Amino acid sequence: MNKKQKFFDKFEDRFTNIIEKKERKRYYFNVKNKDIIEVADYLFNTMGCRLSICTATEVYDGLEVLYHFSDDSTGTIYNPRVKTSLENPEINSIVEVTKGAEWIEREMYDLFGIKFKGHPDPRKLLTINNPEFGEDDHPMRFKRDKNNRKK
Amino acid sequence: MSKCRIPLGPFHPLLEEAEFFDIKVEGETVVDIEMETGWMHRGHEKISETRSFTQSIYLVERICGICSTSHPFACVNAIEDIDNIQIPERAKYIRVLVGEVERIHSHLLWLGLAGHFIGYDTLWMWAWKYREPILKIAEMISGNRNHYGMMRVGGVGKDFDNELIPKIHPILDAVEKKMVMLSKAAKDDPVLKSRLKNVGILTKEDARDYCANGPTARASGLDMDVRRDDPTAYEVVDFNVITLPNGDVYDKLVARVLEIIESVKIIRQCLDAFSKVDGPVKTEVKEIPPGEGCGRYEAPRGEVFHYMRSDGTNRPIRHKVRAPSFSNIPTYKASCVGIPLADALITLAAVDPCYCCTERSIRTVDTNNNKIDTDLLNISRDKTQKIRKDFLKKAKTPVERIFEKS
Numbered sequence: 001m002n003k004k005q006k007f008f009d010k011f012e013d014r015f016t017n018i019i020e021k022k023e024r025k026r027y028y029f030n031v032k033n034k035d036i037i038e039v040a041d042y043l044f045n046t047m048g049c050r051l052s053i054c055t056a057t058e059v060y061d062g063l064e065v066l067y068h069f070s071d072d073s074t075g076t077i078y079n080p081r082v083k084t085s086l087e088n089p090e091i092n093s094i095v096e097v098t099k100g101a102e103w104i105e106r107e108m109y110d111l112f113g114i115k116f117k118g119h120p121d122p123r124k125l126l127t128i129n130n131p132e133f134g135e136d137d138h139p140m141r142f143k144r145d146k147n148n149r150k151k
Numbered sequence: 152m153s154k155c156r157i158p159l160g161p162f163h164p165l166l167e168e169a170e171f172f173d174i175k176v177e178g179e180t181v182v183d184i185e186m187e188t189g190w191m192h193r194g195h196e197k198i199s200e201t202r203s204f205t206q207s208i209y210l211v212e213r214i215c216g217i218c219s220t221s222h223p224f225a226c227v228n229a230i231e232d233i234d235n236i237q238i239p240e241r242a243k244y245i246r247v248l249v250g251e252v253e254r255i256h257s258h259l260l261w262l263g264l265a266g267h268f269i270g271y272d273t274l275w276m277w278a279w280k281y282r283e284p285i286l287k288i289a290e291m292i293s294g295n296r297n298h299y300g301m302m303r304v305g306g307v308g309k310d311f312d313n314e315l316i317p318k319i320h321p322i323l324d325a326v327e328k329k330m331v332m333l334s335k336a337a338k339d340d341p342v343l344k345s346r347l348k349n350v351g352i353l354t355k356e357d358a359r360d361y362c363a364n365g366p367t368a369r370a371s372g373l374d375m376d377v378r379r380d381d382p383t384a385y386e387v388v389d390f391n392v393i394t395l396p397n398g399d400v401y402d403k404l405v406a407r408v409l410e411i412i413e414s415v416k417i418i419r420q421c422l423d424a425f426s427k428v429d430g431p432v433k434t435e436v437k438e439i440p441p442g443e444g445c446g447r448y449e450a451p452r453g454e455v456f457h458y459m460r461s462d463g464t465n466r467p468i469r470h471k472v473r474a475p476s477f478s479n480i481p482t483y484k485a486s487c488v489g490i491p492l493a494d495a496l497i498t499l500a501a502v503d504p505c506y507c508c509t510e511r512s513i514r515t516v517d518t519n520n521n522k523i524d525t526d527l528l529n530i531s532r533d534k535t536q537k538i539r540k541d542f543l544k545k546a547k548t549p550v551e552r553i554f555e556k557s
Binding site: 021023024025026028050051052053055057066068070072073074075077079098099100102103104125126127128129130139140 | 171187188189190192194196197232235359360361362364374375380381382443444445447454456458460468469471473477478481
């Protein structure tokens with residue numbers, strides 16, 4: 001049984017919406033917030049993947065963070081996706097698993113306002129020295145009207 | 152011993168871009184180092200959401216002047232990944248050719264800068280002298296010394312002219328000869344060895360923990376290269392991945408020199424193939440369906456990662472850009488602590504940091520989400536006028552002073 005099959009079997013009941021792109025070896029799947037540290041730990045330490053980057057995106061019903069774990073021995077990218085709400089967005093930090101997540105979690109807090117629980121240094125990254133941005137300004141968020149529609 | 156804090160930047164003669172390092176030292180030894188970012192932030196990710204897919208490629212080309220084909224390469228890979236678009240074989244060779252020309256000139260640029268940083272200006276002048284013919288090759292292929300504008304979704308924008316093959320070969324021969332000489336000189340040169348050996352060591356464990364990539368990781372013994380591991384065009388050529396064990400600045404220098412020699416070999420393979428492989432250079436792509444795609448490419452500094460999400464219109468709804476320096480710069484925490492201050496700068500420079508790539512972008516908007524067009528020249532002139540007026544109100548003009556005396 002190969003590494004990929006073992007991984008999907010182990011977390012079978014906790015993954016939803018699995019999208020497989022077999023030609024290019026890309027796998028996308030949804031993970032609950034409480035499981036992300038365990039999944040990241042398995043990918044990073046047991047399977048030997050490297051955290052390429054995370055992407056935060058604002059979608060119509062909330063915010064989501066997509067982690068891109070790259071398996072350099074096979075060229076595969078595993079993409080766990082964690083969803084959170086628009087009001088008070090909070091996700092568990094994976095800095096304890098890999099220090100490579102430190103800057104990107106700071107950047108996602110800066111641009112999207114997602115708080116990472118357990119981050120050792122939860123400051124802003126890019127707009128920290130910009131006098132025009134306060135602590136509550138997150139420039140990549142959409143402006144929404146009172147019906148929560150994108151302006 | 153008491154700690155002393157040395158601020159380095161944001162504007163410093165040794166930093167080629169604006170960046171702030173806060174270095175804490177005890178005596179001469181660095182005990183802690185922090186970095187503040189944000190001076191080069193321009194907002195490309197947000198601007199990209201307002202551009203069509205083809206325009207995004209031109210936009211990301213402007214993120215960085217040195218790796219100006221790495222970002223478009225990864226961007227088109229990401230767009231092609233959404234719909235699994237295959238590109239023609241000749242286009243693959245042209246993409247590889249442009250990418251490798253860029254790798255050689257970027258490594259030579261770093262080599263020159265590294266020589267300049269350690270006060271070895273002969274190396275700087277040599278390296279930049281050899282870089283010039285490589286830029287000429289880029290000009291012959293694409294029409295530009297930089298910002299080639301070659302990448303398109305489904306292939307490349309311009310075909311390679313086979314008449315250029317006999318013109319490029321002698322330049323490559325000359326450059327390869329010089330690079331072999333330089334690699335031998337680096338191995339024998341007592342100045343380089345004593346200055347760079349065992350300086351700023353990044354161990355294999357630290358490199359993995361910080362998710363380092365590119366020559367920074369390969370010089371620490373991590374065997375990874377996106378060109379080999381996840382090829383989208385590089386499966387047509389044959390090359391070796393350079394991996395070195397020590398992780399010090401010297402190994403990073405040697406890794407880059409050896410990579411230049413590998414790149415010359417790859418370009419030769421491409422030139423040999425052009426006379427045999429003929430055909431179209433672009434697949435016609437009518438529309439991008441809804442979906443998401445990850446594209447990556449091994450830039451001279453490491454892995455460039457682009458993520459694109461499409462909703463079926465002609466514009467991406469999310470475009471994430473991650474340059475290699477974003478992962479490589481934080482490794483200074485592992486490599487700089489515990490070494491003398493004089494070695495810290497070359498250690499910082501050894502990852503070949505590119506702050507423009509790291510920070511990318513922000514768009515200035517007013518409260519109604521409209522773009523603010525500010526004319527910097529006019530703001531500057533207005534400010535000068537205002538200062539002059541304020542100054543004149545207080546100070547007396549020379550004419551007034553003459554009348555005052557009399």
